[in-house]
């Protein structure tokens with residue numbers, strides 16, 4: 001039976017999910033890589049890290065799955081968004097990829113906003129934020145002019161893997177939408193924006209749909225990974241857009257929650273809408289459709305930082321083993337997850353996180369729980385804003401990302417969002433979306449709706465809000481919301497004082 005492979009190029013790891021045409025998982029494999037932070041606020045990865053991870057995943061699959069090389073017919077991707085990959089004329093990366101959670105570009109965002117005024121929102125449906133790609137391009141032009149001179153092509157992370165597998169470079173609308181260079185409604189690079197910032201059209205990859213074939217697997221790679229079939233490679237999507245497909249986000253009644261490195265709340269959008277930049281607005285992987293979203297910059301990243309700093313050597317399961325014994329509210333301990341600044345709703349790259357209410361009786365488990373609660377409160381900021389802006393309440397929320405593996409986090413999401421939480425039977429939302437694109441692209445199904453029916457299944461057991469927890473969390477969230485306003489000035493002064501030293 002034919003296999004398709006979904007490759008999810010996440011921020012903390014690359015995950016491969018191999019499925020058969022009936023939408024059953026044959027094998028999953030993953031490989032991790034670090035985030036480099038050469039300076040406070042900088043966040044980088046060398047594209048070579050992703051290639052090594054992909055090599056490991058392909059080797060692992062070819063060793064573990066006896067008929068991998070005879071049955072694989074299609075590959076597609078989901079990838080961390082916005083991160084800037086720059087290549088020279090030989091397609092060699094000439095600078096580390098500046099990632100979506102890098103906040104060095106506040107000055108460049110101001111320049112873009114001043115230069116383009118209302119046109120930015122009219123063309124891209126988004127405002128200038130540090131995470132997006134165009135400010136990173138301006139930073140490179142201003143700070144690394146010798147590198148910029150050599151740039152022959154820019155692309156998004158997953159497109160670099162597409163290039164490595166096929167030798168061809170493309171990008172597709174869902175990822176191009178996160179660059180601030182795409183005319184979202186008219187599906188083309190914006191000449192007006194590119195010209196305004198000296199971005200030559202020749203360095204922007206050609207645009208295709210997520211489901212379009214971009215090439216075939218190179219012969220040398222087929223030989224290396226013992227693949228005997230002709231493997232078609234499809235463009236794929238931005239990770240949140242691929243996850244939206246993977247969870248079957250095709251109506252506005254349900255929303256998507258992702259707790260990966262970032263935290264994301266997203267909603268299906270059947271047509272162009274104008275949220276005045278309060279929410280991000282991007283093209284979906286489903287041709288002609290869109291989705292809106294709010295982002296917590298450090299969701300899983302906050303938990304990861306906490307584990308590495310205060311629970312060194314523990315697994316996530318060990319760190320979180322006894323959080324269920326702590327009452328909602330962590331006995332008066334509050335955490336804000338602004339460790340790398342924040343996007344929705346504050347759009348503040350200079351805010352930093354805090355623990356508030358520490359007292360002598362707090363133990364590691366209280367801190368662990370308060371980190372989870374802080375992350376989830378921050379996601380509630382986005383969810384509440386989305387419901388208010390759209391004038392519509394979600395009936396249920398589908399939860400994906402590493403955090404969705406933990407049942408205590410799921411119950412906390414149900415209680416803090418006051419909404420039924422649902423999980424996929426397949427744990428990887430973005431990777432599943434990538435598999436679905438490959439299955440459709442290979443012609444195994446004639447419509448994406450058909451693929452959705454076969455591939456997308458929810459676990460029967462869902463997480464329902466507990467009324468007493470909902471009440472308590474509503475009160476605590478009311479207090480938590482005030483922390484941003486109360487700490488913003490202190491955070492900004494602290495950052496300035498560090499810069500002055």
Ligand SMILES: Nc1ncnc2c1ncn2[C@@H]1O[C@H](COP(=O)(O)OP(=O)(O)O)[C@@H](O)[C@H]1O
Nearest residue numbers: 010011012013260261300303316401402403406
């Ligand atoms: N067993 C677990 N329990 C709770 N959280 C987890 C667990 N495993 C991973 N995570 C969280 O999920 C994050 C990774 O999620 P993932 O969706 O793989 O991220 P990305 O796609 O950004 O690489 C980790 O940083 C961690 O915070």
Ligand SMILES: O=C(CO)[C@@H](O)[C@H](O)COP(=O)(O)O
Nearest residue numbers: 010011080081100260261262
């Ligand atoms: O910047 C965004 C969305 O705008 C992030 O959501 C990235 O797309 C990274 O995703 P994860 O690695 O956290 O899944």
